[in-house]
Amino acid sequence: MRGKSWAGVALAALLLGAAGLLGLRPAWATNLWGADYFPNVPLLTQDGTTVRFYDDLLKGKAVAINLIYTSCKDECPLETARLVQVQRLLGDRVGKDLFFYSLSSDPTHDTPAVLKAYAEKFGVGPGWLFLTGTEADLKLVAKKLGLTRPNDTATRDGHQPILMLGNEPTGQWMRNSAVASPKYLATTISNFLGWQRPPAERSYTAAQLLAPEAGVLLFQNRCSACHTIGKGDAVGPDLAGVTTRRARDWLVRYLRAPDQLLAEQDPIAVALLAQYKDVPMPNLRLSDGEIATVLAYLDAQRVAAPPGRAGPEAAAAR
Numbered sequence: 602m603r604g605k606s607w608a609g610v611a612l613a614a615l616l617l618g619a620a621g622l623l624g625l626r627p628a629w630a631t632n633l634w635g636a637d638y639f640p641n642v643p644l645l646t647q648d649g650t651t652v653r654f655y656d657d658l659l660k661g662k663a664v665a666i667n668l669i670y671t672s673c674k675d676e677c678p679l680e681t682a683r684l685v686q687v688q689r690l691l692g693d694r695v696g697k698d699l700f701f702y703s704l705s706s707d708p709t710h711d712t713p714a715v716l717k718a719y720a721e722k723f724g725v726g727p728g729w730l731f732l733t734g735t736e737a738d739l740k741l742v743a744k745k746l747g748l749t750r751p752n753d754t755a756t757r758d759g760h761q762p763i764l765m766l767g768n769e770p771t772g773q774w775m776r777n778s779a780v781a782s783p784k785y786l787a788t789t790i791s792n793f794l795g796w797q798r799p800p801a802e803r804s805y806t807a808a809q810l811l812a813p814e815a816g817v818l819l820f821q822n823r824c825s826a827c828h829t830i831g832k833g834d835a836v837g838p839d840l841a842g843v844t845t846r847r848a849r850d851w852l853v854r855y856l857r858a859p860d861q862l863l864a865e866q867d868p869i870a871v872a873l874l875a876q877y878k879d880v881p882m883p884n885l886r887l888s889d890g891e892i893a894t895v896l897a898y899l900d901a902q903r904v905a906a907p908p909g910r911a912g913p914e915a916a917a918a919r
Contacts, residue, residue: 642738647717647731659769663699666765667779668748670707671719675883676762679780681723682826682836686783696728705733816898830902844900856892860884
C-alpha cells in the first residue's frame with residue numbers, strides 16, 4: 602500500500618489547534634503533550650532496531666519529524682534532500698540536541714533494509730532515523746503528530762510536505778513546510794529551540810536581500826536541494842554549463858515534466874535515474890515562466906564544469 606492509502610486518516614487537531622489547520626505556516630501549541638497523549642508503539646529503525654515511539658524517540662527530546670515513502674516520485678525526495686541540507690547547516694547538534702525522524706507511510710514496502718538504502722542515497726548523517734512498523738501503529742503516530750490531513754487525497758503524494766518541530770519537555774510544537782528553504786528551516790529550528798544561530802546561517806530575509814534576482818531565488822528554493830553550479834555532483838548532477846551542452850528544447854521538456862520523459866524511456870532521463878542512485882527528478886510543476894527564469898539563470902553562470910565528468914549526467918539538467 603502506497604502513501605495515498607493514508608488519505609482516510611484525520612488530522613490530529615488537538616495537537617496543533619485551530620491555527621495549525623490553515624496551511625503550512627508555523628503553528629504553535631503550548632500545552633504539554635506527553636505520555637498521556639503520544640502512543641508508545643514499537644517501531645523499527647533503518648538498522649532493524651526496535652524502539653518505542655514515546656519512551657525512546659520523544660521523551661525528553663527536541664525532534665523534527667516528517668512523513669515519507671521511499672517509492673514516492675514527487676515531494677518526498679525533495680523533502681529528504683532539503684532536510685539533509687538542514688542537517689548539515691545544524692551540524693553536530695543533530696543527534697545531540699535535536700533528532701530527525703522520517704516515518705514511512707508505506708510500511709509494506711518500506712522495510713528497514715529499504716529505508717537504510719534510501720537514507721544512504723541521500724547522504725543522511727547521524728541523528729536521523731527512518732522508521733517503519735505496522736500500518737496501524739504508523740497511522741496512529743502520524744495522526745497524533747498532525748502529519749495527515751483530511752484533504753490528503755488531493756495531493757500527489759497522499760500527504761502534505763509537513764515538518765513537525767517539537768520540544769517534548771516544554772510541550773511546544775510548530776509546523777513548517779518540509780520543502781522550505783534549508784537556510785530558513787535551520788534558522789527557524791535554531792530560534793524555536795533557543796539556540797544561537799549557526800555561524801554559516803543567515804536569516805531568510807537576509808538571504809533574499811543578498812539574492813534579489815528571481816533566478817537566484819528560484820534556483821535556491823527549488824533546485825539547490827539536489828544540485829550545485831560548479832561545486833560538483835550532489836543528489837543530482839552539477840549544472841555548471843548545462844545550457845551549453847544540452848539542447849534547449851530537451852531542457853524545457855525535462856524541467857516541465859521529468860516523470861513524463863522517464864515514462865517515455867527518454868535515454869538521457871533513464872541514464873540519469875540509473876546514474877544517480879535511482880532517485881528520480883521530481884516533477885516540480887514549474888510554469889513556463891519559471892522554466893525560462895531558471896534556464897536564464899543557468900545561462901548566466903558560465904561556470905566551468907568540474908574536470909573528469911562524462912556521460913549524460915554531465916549534460917542533462919536533472
